[in-house]
Amino acid sequence: MSSPAAFLGPEGTFTDAALYVLRPDLTSEQRLACDGVEAVFEAVRSGAAAVGVVPLENSVEGGVTATTAELLNGDPLLITGEVTLDVRFSLVAREGTHLADVKHVVTHPHAQAQCRGWLGRTLPQAQTLPAASTAAAAQIVAEPGSGYDAAISAPIAGERYGLRELATDIGDRSAAATRFVLLSPPGPLPEPTGHDRTSLAAFLADDHPGALAELLNQFSVRDVNLTRLESRPTGDRLGNYCFVIDAEGHVVESRLGEALMGIRRSCRDVRFLGSYPRGDASVEIPTLLPRRTATDTDFHRAQEWLERIRAGGVS
């Protein structure tokens, strides 16, 4: 059997669903459930798994800290794919438990954050405690002596661990979405598709007025659209940050390659995190004033022009 695909387990997590969407071809023997985001990275780094899937960010709570930390530290892995899923949460409990009995809820911190309003209104006296994943929470509740009355998880996790749904669709925002990424060991990049994303982490060389603006300018002057910007402490000392950036495009494209070169020249360090096909639905948002952006051909022409004038030509 070929090396399996690791995911944040156990079976029934949202990450399990994301892996299914990304790699529907895999059999259950080819799927390796890990008990934490760190364990997924470790499985791919050690070669125990060929690829891994982890949650990266969601539309309510923002970035998944453990994933960002692993992407920035330790042996580098590349993001080679992504998928964005609508997440819907249920409150699940053992047979015979009623909503009024629920005093202790267990779930993943991101699920708790996305159901905070519902929990406050419906179970104001209940205490919510963290688990490594929503399915791990359901598994804990399934054990009668666990001391937990209910879990917040995907409905499928409730079914998998023999629990009953006490409440459905309890997320505070119906349009909540989570983005998951596929991780691979360093190697060939996915081919450009024309609808790609590039991720990187930039560590500024020094702290001065406009340092972040200069970094962002490398993208804006080349008409590269950013889709995400997150600042993360480097861990060295208070006030030292690194910027995690997602940009539209693939590193083989001129504009993105040039932007990355510009950043590499001015930053203390840059970690390239991958160029990969975008997983979001490519819905065209109509704008009142559509603006033309430079094409890759424009970049090639400009480069040829530069070479001509460097060689003594005038145009």
Ligand SMILES: O=C(O)C(=O)Cc1ccccc1
């Ligand atoms: O715990 C899970 O099921 C995960 O896959 C992580 C997660 C938690 C909450 C929202 C989205 C993903």
